[in-house]
Amino acid sequence: MTGSMDLPAKGGFSFDLCRRNNMLEKNGLKLPGFRKTGTTIVGLVFQDGVVLGADTRATEGPIVADKNCEKIHFMAPNIYCCGAGTAADTEAVTDMVSSQLQLHRYATGHESRVVTALTLLKSHLFRYQGHVSAALVLGGVDCTGPHLHTVYPHGSTDTLPFATMGSGSLAAMSVFESKYKEGLTREEGIQLVSDAICAGIFNDLGSGSNVDVCVITKGKTEYLRNHQLPNPRTYASSKGYSFTKGQTEVLSTKITPLKQKVEVTGGGDAMEE
Amino acid sequence: MDGFSKSIGGGGPNVPAGSHPAGGSQAAAGGGATQRTQYPYVTGTSVIALKYKDGVIMACDTGASYGSTLRYKSVERIKAVGKHSIIGASGEYSDFQEILRYLDELTLSDHMWDDGNSLGPKEIHSYLTRVMYNRRNKFDPLWNSLVIGGVKKGPKGDEKYLGMVNMIGTHFEENHVATGFGNHLAIPILRAEWHEDMTFEEAVKLVEKCLLVLLYRDRSSINKFQIAKITTEGSTIYPPYSLKTYWGFTHFENPAQGAVGSW
Numbered sequence: 410m411t412g413s414m415d416l417p418a419k420g421g422f423s424f425d426l427c428r429r430n431n432m433l434e435k436n437g438l439k440l441p442g443f444r445k446t447g448t449t450i451v452g453l454v455f456q457d458g459v460v461l462g463a464d465t466r467a468t469e470g471p472i473v474a475d476k477n478c479e480k481i482h483f484m485a486p487n488i489y490c491c492g493a494g495t496a497a498d499t500e501a502v503t504d505m506v507s508s509q510l511q512l513h514r515y516a517t518g519h520e521s522r523v524v525t526a527l528t529l530l531k532s533h534l535f536r537y538q539g540h541v542s543a544a545l546v547l548g549g550v551d552c553t554g555p556h557l558h559t560v561y562p563h564g565s566t567d568t569l570p571f572a573t574m575g576s577g578s579l580a581a582m583s584v585f586e587s588k589y590k591e592g593l594t595r596e597e598g599i600q601l602v603s604d605a606i607c608a609g610i611f612n613d614l615g616s617g618s619n620v621d622v623c624v625i626t627k628g629k630t631e632y633l634r635n636h637q638l639p640n641p642r643t644y645a646s647s648k649g650y651s652f653t654k655g656q657t658e659v660l661s662t663k664i665t666p667l668k669q670k671v672e673v674t675g676g677g678d679a680m681e682e
Numbered sequence: 683m684d685g686f687s688k689s690i691g692g693g694g695p696n697v698p699a700g701s702h703p704a705g706g707s708q709a710a711a712g713g714g715a716t717q718r719t720q721y722p723y724v725t726g727t728s729v730i731a732l733k734y735k736d737g738v739i740m741a742c743d744t745g746a747s748y749g750s751t752l753r754y755k756s757v758e759r760i761k762a763v764g765k766h767s768i769i770g771a772s773g774e775y776s777d778f779q780e781i782l783r784y785l786d787e788l789t790l791s792d793h794m795w796d797d798g799n800s801l802g803p804k805e806i807h808s809y810l811t812r813v814m815y816n817r818r819n820k821f822d823p824l825w826n827s828l829v830i831g832g833v834k835k836g837p838k839g840d841e842k843y844l845g846m847v848n849m850i851g852t853h854f855e856e857n858h859v860a861t862g863f864g865n866h867l868a869i870p871i872l873r874a875e876w877h878e879d880m881t882f883e884e885a886v887k888l889v890e891k892c893l894l895v896l897l898y899r900d901r902s903s904i905n906k907f908q909i910a911k912i913t914t915e916g917s918t919i920y921p922p923y924s925l926k927t928y929w930g931f932t933h934f935e936n937p938a939q940g941a942v943g944s945w
Contacts, residue, residue, distance in 0.1 A: 454933065524941045531943070556940055557933075566944040568937035579866035579899070586895040587871060591931060608870040 447615015449577030450480060450491035451605045452546040453589065454570050455598035458555045458626035459548035462602035463491045464577065464610050465635070466617040473617065479634070481623045485510050485521035486630060488549030489623045490530075493575035494542040494562060502543050506530055523549040523556040527566055535564025544574045550625050577609025577616040584608045599624065603637050610639065722774035722825040724748050726759045727902045728864030729770035730892050731829045732876055733842045733857050734885035737913035738831030740770045741889045743897075744922050745904035752904060760910045762917040764789045767803040767832030768910050769810075772861040773849065774825035781824060784813065803832025803843040807853065815851030823849045827861035832912050840914055860892075863900040868892035882911070894925050 450463045467475035482490045482503040488510070492499025506529045510521045527547055534541055545560040559572045571589050573581040584605040593601065599622055609616040620637040623630070724746050731740035746754040759778070760770040763785050771778040788809060792801050801809075807830045817823050827848040833840055845855040858872040871892050880888070889909065896903050905927065910919040938944050 527941050527944065553940060558941065558944060566941065568933060568941055568944045570931045570933040580870040582899060583867040583870050583892075583895045584874075586898050587891045604874075608874065612866075612870040612873065 447577070447613065447617075448480060448493035448575030449573070449581050449606055449609025449613060449616040450493050450546050450575050451573045451581050451585070451602055451609075452491065452548045452557045452559075452571070453585065453593070453598060453602060454548075454555050454557050455593040455595060457595065458550045458624065459557050460595075460598040460602045461489055461491050461546060461548050461623040461625070462606045463621045464606055464616040465619045465621055466610075466615070467496055468615055476618050477635070479621065481621050481632065483507060484526050484547070485514070485549065487551060487625060488521055488523055488526050488547070489625060489630070489632070490526070490548075491546040491574070493544045493546075498541045498543040499545065502530065502533060502541060503545070506533070520551060521549075522551040522553065523547065523558070527558050527560065530560050531564045531566050534560065534562060539563040546572050546574050548625060550627050555625075573605065573609075575609070575616065577613035580608040580612040581605035595624065595626075599633075599636070607637070607639055722777075724753065724775045725902070726757065726772045726775055726778070727900055728860055728862040728868065728896055729759065729772050729827070729829050730860040730864045730868045730872070730889060730896075731770065731831050731844055731858065732872060732880075732885060732889065733831075733844050734880040734882060736882065737833040737842055737911060738768070738844050739882070739885045739889060739909065739911045740768055740829060740831055741893055741907055741909045742770055742772070743893070743903045744906045744908055745902070746775050747902045752902075755904060755906065756922070758908065758919070760908060760919060762910075762912075762919065763806055763830075763832075764792075764801050765916065766800065766834045766912070767806050767830055767843075768912045768917050768919075769806070770829040770831075770861075770910070771826045773827055777824040777826050778828075781810070781813070781826065781828070785810075802834035802836075803830050803845070804834075806830055806832070807843070807845040807847065807855075811847050811851060811853040814847050814849060814853075818850045825849050829859055829861060833914050835914070863896060863903075864892070867895050867899055871895065890925060894927070897925065897927065 447466060447468045448464060452459060452461045461481055463480035465477045465480065466473055467478040480491055482492055482499070484490050484503060484507045490503050492503060506526055509529055510526060513525065514521055526549070530545065530547065534543065539562045542562050544562055546557070547560060548557045557569055557572060559567045559569060559574060570591070571585045573585065585601070588601055588604070602622055603620050606620045610618070610620070618640055619635045620639070622633040622636040624633065726746050727743065729740065729742040731738060740760055742759045744755065744757050744759070745752055746757040757775065759772070760768055761782060763769050769785070771781070785806065789801060810828055810830065814824060827846065829846050831844045833842050835841070843855065844857065844859060845853060846859045846861065847853040858869070858876050860868040860872070872888070875888055886909065893907050897905055905924045906922050907925065908920060908922050910917065
């Protein structure tokens with residue numbers, strides 16, 4: 410066999426840098442941790458119910474993977490949930506609890522309560538000890554009134570009049586802390602939620618694109634998808650670009666006709682079962 | 683390999699960059715003063731500042747923490763410098779005191795020229811940028827984020843100036859700045875609500891709005907603030923005062939009522 414230094418150029422894992430990494434770590438270098446996926450999600454309680462809001466940017470490291478994703482998930486006709494953290498985890502966990510709530514509705518014959526969703530979510534997340542990286546803002550209106558909760562990846566929950574989560578949560582919280590008061594009207598609530606999400610969009614790199622809003626009141630839920638589009642795309646020409654015939658100079662033309670007829674000779678092999 | 687490890691863990695300021703002494707000896711081998719601030723001990727939290735019609739307004743709280751203990755509650759983190767500027771600092775308090783000493787020497791030697799000219803905020807900012815950057819290059823930083831504001835007569839009349847320098851030497855000039863937590867909590871509010879030529883009352887209201895959010899959401903801030911302003915008439919540092927906080931939301935009373943086990 411040839412010398413042991415002949416590592417293949419492609420394929421396989423190269424252990425060349427492991428000694429260097431160990432040495433750096435021993436000398437005090439901190440290895441990079443897991444990045445929080447960027448999001449701004451908010452919720453607040455107003456006089457008739459709750460308003461939830463979210464931005465629409467999904468990131469994969471430094472790249473925007475989805476410019477207009479939906480972060481406000483359906484749980485029940487009267488309960489919605491915003492999700493921050495790993496997108497797969499938030500989708501899966503809200504989907505799962507939404508199905509459980511529906512089965513529960515069939516069994517009881519009553520409208521779902523927000524505490525039910527809350528308890529299902531927190532017990533699931535606690536069981537997985539924080540490995541299911543889902544940070545949620547859960548809001549809804551049921552027979553006992555409007556409720557707003559935050560659920561953390563390790564399974565703890567808060568009951569709050571206004572809440573923000575995600576990397577843009579500080580920017581959004583600064584707007585809430587300075588402008589929130591009790592007994593807001595529907596318009597004021599939507600405006601405040603939009604302002605908070607916009608603060609996250611413009612001041613946090615992990616959040617961006619558009620504002621989604623969901624208003625839940627007794628008996629009625631309005632999902633205002635793309636309620637605000639503060640980042641429009643601006644073209645140099647509003648009609649786009651038109652390329653007329655003759656604009657590009659033709660230097661030479663070569664036409665290769667494809668075979669018109671294809672003849673199949675003899676029977677082909679029978680397909681293998 | 684050995685030379686590389688030395689520059690990360692060891693060689694004090696006396697060891698020139700090019701030499702690689704054999705056998706990776708530790709920091710003490712350099713002899714003489716091997717000083718480096720590895721971590722700050724007594725720290726101040728955010729400072730916020732903005733330009734308004736007559737000059738610059740700056741505010742911060744008067745607390746200094748020793749790790750997670752609130753050790754000092756009456757610390758002045760904004761000081762006047764010369765006739766035209768005020769400086770505010772967050773981060774290690776002893777490094778701020780050292781910086782004030784450097785500025786004292788600077789303004790004194792400038793005064794001794796007795797040429798009728800005095801150092802303006804732009805010059806102070808430039809001087810501090812050089813100091814901070816050079817210290818960082820020697821791996822011995824002054825662990826502060828500084829805010830310098832002032833007004834000085836220039837060719838276009840009274841020119842307001844507001845700038846920031848941090849411990850690695852990053853510096854810039856802006857209409858509104860904040861350090862530390864203020865970057866995340868105060869800047870969004872300032873970006874949305876600051877406008878050109880605010881009156882003093884409007885500026886104070888905006889600053890108080892930011893200070894209140896910082897009080898609610900920054901664990902190392904305290905409810906005792908100082909506001910300072912600098913105008914062509916000179917600098918004024920107002921006495922400390924507190925802001926009114928509101929804790930009366932109905933949801934704060936008995937949150938577990940609707941959801942057992944929730945906070």
